[in-house]
Amino acid sequence: MALASIATRLSNLQPSDVPGAVLNSGVLENPVVFGYTFESGIDPKSIPWGSLTHLLLAFFNVDAAGTVAPSSGNPGALISIAHKNGVKAIASIGGSGSGSTAIAMALGSNLTSAALVGSLVDNVKKYSLDGVDFDFEFPETTQQVQSLYNALNGTRSAFDATFGRGAKTLTMTLFSSKGQFGPNVPKMDARPFSDIVDYGLLMSYDYFGSFSPVSAPNSPFYDIPGYPGLSFTSSITAWLRSGWDAKKLVAGLPYYGRTATVQAQSLTGTQFMPNSGAAPPGGPISKISGAWTWTDLRDPTNGALRSPSVAQQGWQRHWDPTTETPWLLHNTSLTYIGYDDVDSLAIKANHIITRGLVGVMVWMVQYDYANELNTVVGNYTMACERIVKQLGSSQSSTAPELESLTDDDSSGSSDDELSSNDSKGTSFQNGVASQYSKASDVGGLLLSLLAYVLALALW
DSSP: OOTHHHHHHHHTOOGGGSOHHHHHHTTTSSOEEEEEEESSSOOGGGSOGGGOSEEEEEEEEEOTTOOEEESSSOOHHHHHHHHHTTOEEEEEEEETTHHHHHHHHHTTSHHHHHHHHHHHHHHHHHTTOOEEEEEEOOOOSHHHHHHHHHHHHHHHHHHHHHHOTTOSEEEEEEOOTTSOSSTTSOOOOOHHHHHHSSEEEEOOOOSSSTTSSBOOOSSOSSOBTTBTTOSHHHHHHHHHHTTOOGGGEEEEEESEEEEEEBOGGGOSSSSOOBBOOOOOOOOTTTOOTTEEEHHHHTOTTTOSEEETTEEOTTEEEEEETTTTEEEEEETTTOEEEEOOOHHHHHHHHHHHHHHTOOEEEEEOGGGOSTTTTHHHHHHHHHHHHHHHHHHOSOOOSOOOOGGGSOOOOOOSOOHHHHHHHHHTTHHHHHHHHHHHHHHHHTHHHHHHHHHHHHHHHHO
């Protein structure tokens, strides 16, 4: 396939290219675009306001007692600009490392969990926020999954009681690529979580990097040989089969790539090379260890790309048809970068539409350069609008289940393999489903009541 045709495929997507179940579901009528940015220190001009529906501010701090506070002291100016541009501002808590450790501690008891919910309500009121994002990376035990469920249930109840039913947005990130809430917890029914939150934000990236034994894309579209289930398409399939509602599933698009230093003797012309273990250099602008943002890649002085698809001197750029992604290799340092560009993101956005998901999420919006990647996000939204307009009528709300759609992504994980993996958690799912119900009646109800009392006291 000629690369020039990839991006235009999204721009020219027609109703006939989309499965009937997706067209009838109405999911294309209100697509969402979530963009993460830092909670402080960001130039508002670096944010593509016209393409976003929601701006996620990462991260508000959480302490062990459940108290939430912005890291900068006052994010009000950025929130005000978001609202002036018609974009909802969402406070995100957690993230990798200490942020999620703090969430785990706050969820350790009903009292501190209720304090967390009450503090979230207080922050939403104080800063005129439009909602909260739970980015818990990640529950280590089934008890932590239960505690997370209780906290989400309590937050939903407190938001509805304080601001009106559905007035505030509640989201959570989906970390695992296998449809699990954590890599070390058994698979379970995701539907109870999907029913509580407005959206699940799938982290469909960070599959490979300097931490991997081989060099491979940050976000391969299809599975790479020998690593089933670690790809954009496989992750979507796994979460839908775990019970997550497609109308609430948002797939992540990375505006950055992951790096590795490969072994000299392994240069075979493919991107799958043994990792030498040496620390790769960070990007020239961001200085992020093990990653290059699109701004780094396109930096005119020290970047790796002279144009979106042409390498700078000293670098080789290749396109891998197995994973539908580009990759770079430096001739002397043997630095490998597996990343996404306009073409690979257009392929992913096209799949989001045809698979019937509700939207896209970007990590992070300020990593773009000259609005090059954000053009794809804009084309995604326009494609949804164009398809709905061409249909000429409102979508039916009684479509077949989107999970039943066949997926010919050739991801490397067969239906039998996925069914086999799912069956490993079947007996556990039955027990956990009843535990969710009991939690809502007992622990979850207590948490909701405690949170509501706290919210009223803070009003």
